[in-house]
Amino acid sequence: MNSQTYSSPASIKVAVVGYGGAFNMGRQHLNEMKAAGMTPLAVVELDPKRLEVARADFHGIETYATVDELLARSAVDLVTVITPHNTHAELGLKIVSAGRHVVMEKPMALTTAECDALIAAAGRSGVVVSTYHNRHWDGCILRASEIVRSGALGEIVRIDLRMGQHARPGDWWRSSRSISGGVLYDWGVHLLEYSLQLITAPITEVSGYAWNGYWAGQPGFPWAQDANEDEAQATVRFASGQRLNLTITHLDAAPEHGFMKIVGTRATHVIESNGAETCTPGANGAVTIERAPHPKSQGEKFYQNMVAHLTAGESLVITGEWARRPIHVLDLAARSALEGRALTAVYG
Template identity: 35%
Template structure:
């Protein structure tokens, strides 16, 4: 597919969080930010101050019409991911979308189909696939210390009010799962790599923070084709903590308590050996290095849209289950 001549010219749509993307792109020789798009004139001014000689736009239509832009990075509120991505894909631009990819399975599929029709790359910025805690836990599993994984629990939470920004507005954000839940579900699926999801069920609760439309507590239960199961919980009414990862295997277990290391229990004969493994160093720039290699040298897409759609499948089906009851079959697996 792509074999672009470097440096690849990138535009960032949405500069509030987009500033972080600009910093990461700056670290990659084969990519350069040449344009910023934001509806807020103050953020456009900030982009010029921070990035120097760049073009600024107030409308994504201007980005789509700029023939010099080859890559567009969409870092808008979640409800704007679909229209911005579709407009740029259909204009022949390669597109990166911030996670979560979109608000629904159908929106994800529409993006994937638009990229295929245009013959361009669509990728999703699941940068926390390069977080040290995840890469460490995954390597322990790959190295066979705990045997075949059959049960995974992941948790993120605390007792605090929701954001007063658009992130607390379900119509724009998608709901509580669509913030840190994007990381937790993606990590869960990564710890159970190679398995196919069969069904999802869920429970969504609204009990305390009625000033915001997001849920207070959400959880998803995922069943896989080999019988493995996973439970993902995100809460803003959890007054007591839980491990971030609790993983059971046929020959041991792995637990992460946010402590800078994972705790491993491995069966050795009739005994259990316990030891700690320090987190790897996180490497967020690896995403854009991988993307550049893909666009210039046709290396693999660092995060395929199909893999990112799996996260949205869990969100949507868990909510549907909470409303209707019962397990929901998983499409596109």
């Protein structure tokens, strides 16, 4: 994939685009990249106040107001994009077209076509395009994968993913349809990425459903003309006959427990925020429930793998093609909801 290899982790000079204050993700990325051995070089941010915070966090860091300035003036090798979702594709394309490796925060982009364009442009430049799926190594999914591999669940029949409750969406960009991509594009991407580790068969078809207008019609709601769906759902059909249901809601006053339920032929595994339970049927309808806390998450492996890839040619875990899969589901689901019919996947 990448034509250049680096003599040491420290020789990989890194930058972030976006140093926002909501979760201090810019700081988190630079600290993780540093911990993996790479050298923080620059921060790009539209907001001058956030650039001041970056300069206080990383003494001597170069700062830029635009990604164009960064690409023209700095010797950066790898750039991580940590901006609102609708800006990802354009920023990512500029970076790979300038011959620099790019890590996109999730979601990689909003549409399949944008992902394909990014992957193709990175290929032409001989650089890496990846997506920061740090949650690939979350304790809950590491444990679920281990249980699935052990055969304890039998064959996976269905995965149900759900988050949310009857609650007003926040007054931030994540509630804007045109900026966020829709209500499924935040946590939905993580949940799909978890699931696609467990169901590996090709995606054949996606049905999307959406309910709109309830929260947008409430007094004072800031995104009245451009609000996310109140609730959206994607149902994914796989070539294996398996299926997956993803629901993110701001309307459900009686949510089920657990955000991920893996239904197998022999047992069902339910993941909640603070632990998981494996429910195994026995004789006479009795069900044994085994509860366990989540093991420690290992999100630091994302940049460790990136470094091993760039310095020693280790296989990249989160490739552009891998990150495209959840986006293809979300893109099809959004269009399916509008058209009112299931849509066929394109090399899903």
